[in-house]
Amino acid sequence: MHRIPCLLLVFAAAHARAQSASDFDGDGRLNGVDNCVYTANPSQLDSNLPPDGVGNACACGDNDDGGTLDLLDWVVLARALAQLEPGIGDPAKCSVVGGSMDCDALDANRLRAALAGLAALEPVCRARVGAGELPLRMSVAGDSITRGFGASCECNAAPACLLQCAFGGVEQPQHSWFDGSSSNVFGLLDRYRVFAAGIGAMTGAANPPDTNAVSQYVGQP
Ligand SMILES: [Ca+2]
Ligand SMILES: [Ca+2]
């Protein structure tokens, strides 16, 4: 009865290992030991003291390419936005707040606030997360897979769940690929929220009058 979910979990684990063993940016460093997974940096240079584990090549906000954050990074960005020279050395590093990955006033304001100790930078620049925009919110219309139906090989511990499992399994949203809360799950939503914690999400079943048809908001709507 649970053979297919078990195979899916094995496949997911194998897929995760394959991702770690890949070299997305082709710089000779496998993803698992590359301090900039999406930007080629064979030297792995990390100028922070002590090193913060993030290579200079993908340090969001380091607009002067000096390897560390300081006021000059804000000056470079502010001047670039005013179309003054010198321009930003690597525009792929300027985004420090969710939303657009282009260099804009929001990034300048966040950088200035961070330098004053009033806010934190978000690691959302293209050099850090790869090409593409981060979403403001995500939603999914759930079916059995999204609701984690029968996902756990051990079934749920509660007696009622065990009884239901005997007749084919129960929904286990804690194991959902999208927003599962189980410690065994690193769902899609959590993967995105590594880069932008404020991403909103909505889940719900596809077919009313299913009891799960009412959408559920997770975090910000
Ligand atoms: Ca690499
Ligand atoms: Ca790299």
Ligand SMILES: [Ca+2]
């Ligand atoms: Ca660093």
Ligand SMILES: [Ca+2]
């Ligand atoms: Ca800098």
